[in-house]
Amino acid sequence: MPELPEVETVRRGLEAAMRGARIVNVELRRRDLRFPFPKNFAARLAGRKVGNLWRRAKYILVELDDGHILVLHLGMSGSFRIEDKKQARTPGSFYHAHAKDIAHDHVVFRLSTGQRVIYNDPRRFGFMNIVETDKLDADPLFRGVGIEPLGNELNGASLARLFAGKTAPLKTALGDQRLIAGLGNIYVNEALHRAGLSPRRAAGSIARKDGAATERAERLARAIREVLEEAIAAGGSSLRDHRQTNGELGYFQHKFRVYDREGQACPRCGGIVRRIVQAGRATFFCGKCQK
């Protein structure tokens, strides 16, 4: 499901339900997702009060009142939904409409508010962990994660510095989590189109020889920020699995200009959107106006 806008949408939904609440208990319906749950996972969460919720890259961070952080990753198909028992029994509710999917409800957090926060993940590429708050940045999960694309660190200059000298295609470099955290296949394609840059161009070609920013780097930085902000405002993109925590769909997928639009007209120049494969992933772009 998730790239940065979808994860951010989920974070906001979880924050509304969890912040200030206490975790009464946690039911694990499997011993693993992508990885085994850490030892005593449920017991370590029971009784904890939830503080702030943050996002780093595509991870959701849940602050606990014992100096630890619950780390959540949605993988490709993870989602959370929040419900109380009344909702669960209401015909027409998300729970009812997708009853067959409850086979993939793997974790249930019961909160002091009476609500339940349920993690569903058919493909089980997601995972959860508990780390010490003080050691978060040093944790293997976060050591070496790149800059936040919505923070102040992303601009033409930083983009040029990160990409200078790289021979990898621009598309591949943009999706490299060690450089920029949180961009995935959809928004990389969309940002490149908005910036009018070819995904096949060498990443280093948006930097000057001395590593300074070119006009292309400035354009790309603006495009990344713009597409992410618009997508978050739209509640993310709903392709297969993504829903907001209240069960509602995001609708940014209707705003895609190239992603999954092979053979259709480029909304900017009328050229035909092409599909190629780079580093094993589909790339969509307009060969006419992306240079």
Next chain:
DNA sequence: CCGCGGGCCTGAGAGC
């Protein structure tokens, strides 16, 4: 170090 391909899972959709 760098870039690429394969693998992890299940389900949806296309094509026959």
Next chain:
DNA sequence: TGCTCTCAGGCCCGCG
């Protein structure tokens, strides 16, 4: 209808 094949928003690992 049902089978088979391909592909999917992420990420890790190993290879050359």
